[in-house]
Amino acid sequence: MSDDLPAPSDPPVPAPSRFPGMGARPYRDEGGSGVSFRVWAPHAEGVAVAGSFNAQSVEANPLAREEGGTWSADVSGVKVGDEYKFVVTAGGEALWKRDPYAAEIGLIDRNCVVADPDFDWGEGEWWMPTWNELVIYELHVGTFNDPESGGPGTFASVRARLPYLRDLGINCIELMPSVEFAGDFSWGYNPGDIFAIESAYGGPNRLKRLVREAHEHGIAVIFDVVYNHFGPGDLDLWRFDGWAPEGDGKGGIYFYNDARAVTPWGETRPDYGREEVCRFIADNARRWLEEFRFDGLRWDATAYIRNVNGNSDDPVHDLPDGWALMRRVTGDTDARQPWKLHVAEDLRGNPWIVRAPGLGGAGFDTQWDSEFVHPMRRAAIERDDWQRSMDAVRRAIEFRYEGDAFKRVIYTESHDEVANGHARVSEEIWPENAGSWYSRKRSTLIAAAVFTAPGIPMLFQGQEILEDRWFSDGDPIDWTKLETYAGVHALYRDLVRLRRNWFDTTRGLRGQQVRVHHVNDADKVIAFHRWDAGGPRDDVVVVLNFADRAYDAYELGFPRAGAWKVRLNSDWRGYGDDYADTPSFHTDAEASPRDGMPCSARVGIGPYTAIILSQDE
Secondary structure: OOOOOOOOOOOOOOOOOOOOOOEEEEEEEOOEEEEEEEEEOOOOOEEEEEEOOOOOOOOOOEOEEOHHHEEEEEEEOOOOOOEEEEEEEEOOEEEEEOOOOOOOEOOOOOOEEOOOOOOOOOOOOOOOOOHHHOOEEEEOHHHHOOOOOOOOOOHHHHHOOHHHHHHHOOOEEEEOOOEEEOOOOOOOOOEEEEEEEOHHHOHHHHHHHHHHHHHHOOOEEEEEEOOOOOOOOOOOOOOOOOOOOOOOOOOOOOEOOOHHHOEOOEOOOEOOOOHHHHHHHHHHHHHHHHHOOOOEEEEOOOHHHHEOOOOOOOHHHEOHHHHHHHHHHHHHHHHHOOOOEEEEOOOOOOHHHHOOHHHOOOOOOEEEOHHHHHHHHHHHHOOOHHHOOHHHHHHHHHOOEOOEHHHEEEOOOOOOOOOOOOOOHHHHHOOOOOOOHHHHHHHHHHHHHHHHOOOEEEEEOOHHHOOOOOOOOOOOOOOOHHHHOHHHHHHHHHHHHHHOOOOOOOHHHHOOEEEEEEEEOOOOEEEEEEEOOOOOOOOEEEEEEOOOOOEEEEEEEEOOOEEEEEEEEOOOHHHOOOOOOOOOOOEEEEOOOEOOEOEEEEEEEOOOEEEEEEOOO
């Protein structure tokens, strides 16, 4: 080498980022603009960021090591829309990894995309409905509205049906998981990148637009999150920085690396005992509630966050760190945005889930209620009337957590209850004949219980148009059924509106109080009284007939004397051309005690029918 040539110089030592926060964050200051990158990789020998802005170079933009195992750098000139990956050096090997905090993943090449944090939310104010007024509609973006059946459906196709949902009376939609998962078709409970919105559905800004337009229609939006396991497919978090205990096949820094890793979905339970992992999950929850303006989160399978085997009363396998994580997130929300709703899918009847963190509970506001769905479905699906238990129905109606009716979400169909070996209620009643008289009558009978019993009512997509068979991520809703079963749809619409007291005649359906005062197991009739403050247009009496016979004058107790008007009769011929239209006329209650009530009256009620009564004055 000539003495005239300069000696090679070492590459410049990178400086850590001047800005806080994980992932890729655009910045602009007096020095210019670019993107701040930060990632946690405590066992890495080195980390760089490579992307469309540096010709995928692994040397051009190294990150600086920080305390606590993070690496960061500010890279000038990088802009929104640029693609990137982290290159993690471990054991002399270069591992190309997606950013765990990536907000967007490219649809084709699966690179991370620098997302635009700015979004036009408009000028309108939005206030979430009070929890006693919520009517939730659970939907799966990929199948809810995919008329071409080429799928999957998108956030835009969901937006197209917001007017329909508003007309139905829905004021809250719950989106099944919509973060990045393997492939384009999935239920969503296999999250690969929990900060990135599924690109096949439209990506982050189109989801924000869905939230904005839902709010403009008066509809809240709850987002389904999965923190009990990650993946297991398409999971770049696996051995993210190259480290894992020798010989055990476990997942490294983001996961438990012992028997606690095991879940029914793979050995990918997050390590709730590591602060960096807990912060990762807590940051994720806060992002949805604040940046995306979701009105709440529905947590999948919380039983497997708090216990290795998903059990209650099993202290040997409890996960105290999982309990602490749930308290941390719900407590943070209560401190910052207490009007937002955390919903647990625990399904173990565990009251500690909705107990306050200060009392040792998990702090959820409400939970899906197994004490309602299973007995109600049995009461509809049993083939013979004598098998239906009115006592089980009574318990389902009366059950509550912590003395609060709205600490439970009640339903007869959900994504789990209509799949995994189960089917739609109408299909279970008569397989291959879900449109039969029996299927329509009995499935809507227990739907009437959903909207009149105490709790937050929930429908699953297509339930209101008698969608048949079972839920599949490749089988979109058949919206021609909206015309075929227009009567069933009208019945659901009327039930939703009565539940929300649209006509100021059924205020008691939004109240805390219930008394099941009439239980006739011999004839399969049950009646209950709902009220808030009580009195005209508040007191409501609901009668449910679980038998295939009608009554012209069935006598039962009423809470007040005077005229009671029938607000809904599910045997009305407008709900089905083949219904009997059994007369359920207005009735007068007299001061003759019955069923522990001060008054009594006679009502007409058809087979497998619900009637709802209240007073004008």
